Amino acid sequence: MELGIVGLPGSGKTTIFNALTGSEAEVSSYAGGKKDPNISLVKVPDPRLDRLSEIYEPKKTTHATIKFIDLGGGIKAEDERGGLDEILRLLRPVDALVHVVRAFDWAGQKPEPQRDFDEFESELILTDQVIVERRLERMEKELKKGKKGNPREFELLKKAFKILDSGRALREDEEIRKAPELKGYAFLSQKPCIVCLNLGENYSPGDFSLKLPSGVPLVEIKGSLEMELMQLEEDEAEPFRKDMGIEEPATNLLIRESYSLLGLISFFTVGKDEVRAWTIKKGTRAQKAAGCIHSDIEHGFIRAEVVSFEDLVKEGDYHKAQKAGKVRLEGKDYIVQDGDVINFRFNV
Ligand SMILES: Nc1nc2c(ncn2[C@@H]2O[C@H](COP(=O)(O)OP(=O)(O)OP(=O)(O)O)[C@@H](O)[C@H]2O)c(=O)[nH]1
Ligand SMILES: [Mg+2]
Structure with a gap:
């Protein structure tokens, strides 16, 4: 499974990436400061796999893995520098988006998570709209020339355009979401999405009430804090977490939400050589x-x-x-x- 970490410039994407993966990628000193993608593979924690490993004492224990991709800056539909194509190329294969929203004070600015969420959601919608519009124009030209094309794809794209034009994400429409004709487009607003509220040290879960579209779950993570905890050994980090009322590492929380959002489950294969977890759709x-x-x-x-x-x-x-x-x-x-x-x- 692949998850793309996205959000407005300076929302704390790289911080969250580090908190989830234990990486030490450089965070930005100004919003949109670092453009390189960061990529990391993370083992899916599963106590059942650990238990099976104890029973079999295999040569190798193989966890399921998740690939996290962190993209610098935001996504602008009108990006003139070709940056958008690169971002889309990286995001096309991801199974879901983790939309990071700032909830920490930054340069004297209090968090405005609802405004920020809405703004970035609009960017996703606009990006898709540009792609749909271009494609529809081309199909209409070809129709005039007498080429039939795929009428079903044409109808679906027209429907998609209407949805986007009314400011809604494509993930909200079941027909669009399931249509094989649209799979190849890998629309960003069609991908399942989890909102990750990146809380500053002085804020607690529940401090901000966010109105999110239906089907978009919320996780709240103290990004900077958890990033630092990830640099400690697990037995050192545990007491800190307890102290601060954090029940489990951010990675576990986010992976569980992703599995549930995407309807994923695990099965196991066992033996003396290898005990292994596999991820499949329910x-x-x-x-x-x-x-x-x-x-x-x-x-x-x-x-x-x-x-x-x-x-x-x-x-x-x-x-x-x-x-x-x-x-x-x-x-x-x-x-x-x-x-x-x-x-x-x-x-x-
Ligand atoms: N206090 C506080 N600062 C944070 C938190 N998360 C991020 N920051 C700060 O915000 C700045 C930007 O953080 P990044 O993680 O680089 O943000 P980003 O979204 O990756 O930024 P770009 O890649 O430039 O778009 C850095 O100076 C971080 O130290 C947080 O939870 N609390
Ligand atoms: Mg970054």
Whole structure:
């Protein structure tokens, strides 16, 4: 999974990136000061995977990973310097946006998170609108020349234009969100979005009431503080967190929100060589899930041997669970559940 960290210049994107990834990327001394993207891979924390690792003592334990991409500056639809194309190229593949909103005092300015949220949301909408407009113009020209094109795509783009023109994000419309004809455009306002309120040391969660569009969750993180905590060893950081009433590291909070927003779950494979977590969409069938391990396993799929994490831990290991009748044989259409431990049987 990839998450793009975006927001107005100087909202604290790089600070949040550091807080989430433990990186030490340089923060800006003025808003929009640093343009380079920062990229980091983070292990998805999962106590169940740790537990399985204790049972199997494998040579290797492999967590699911999330790639965080932090982009300097904002996004301007009318960017003349070609900066927009570069930003769009980096953001196109991301699964969701983390929209960072400033809630710390900066150069004597009190936070105005609602205003800032609305402003950047408008930038996303405007950027998409420019792209839709250009595409519609081109399609209309081709229609006049007698080329048919894809009528369904044309209709959807017209609908998208109306939505954007009324100042709404494309993610709010289910038909647009699900349309395969529009996938290739990777519209920014269509991507699932989490708002990350970057709180200054003198503010607490709940201090600001934000009105967000439906389906856009809010996480509140003390960016600077958590960035510093990430530089400490975990057992040193823990007492500080307790003191400050922070229940868990920002990374855990944000990853959990992302999984839930994107409807993601994990299943596990276990063995003496490797214990590993895999990420799939809720509702994925067994054969398709096998494909994320290897396409050969998907194509040669015979059956899935499945035991829930809880049953496996209760019985002690896979073989004991099997003896206790807790391991089920499932076919290709079985819907994989969060926490399933699976052994795929397949032909090559
Ligand atoms: N007090 C306080 N300052 C912060 C916080 N987060 C960021 N800052 C300061 O705000 C400035 C900008 O922070 P960055 O993290 O670089 O912001 P950015 O959004 O990445 O900035 P650009 O990449 O230039 O758009 C820096 O001087 C940070 O130290 C915070 O939570 N509290
Ligand atoms: Mg930055």
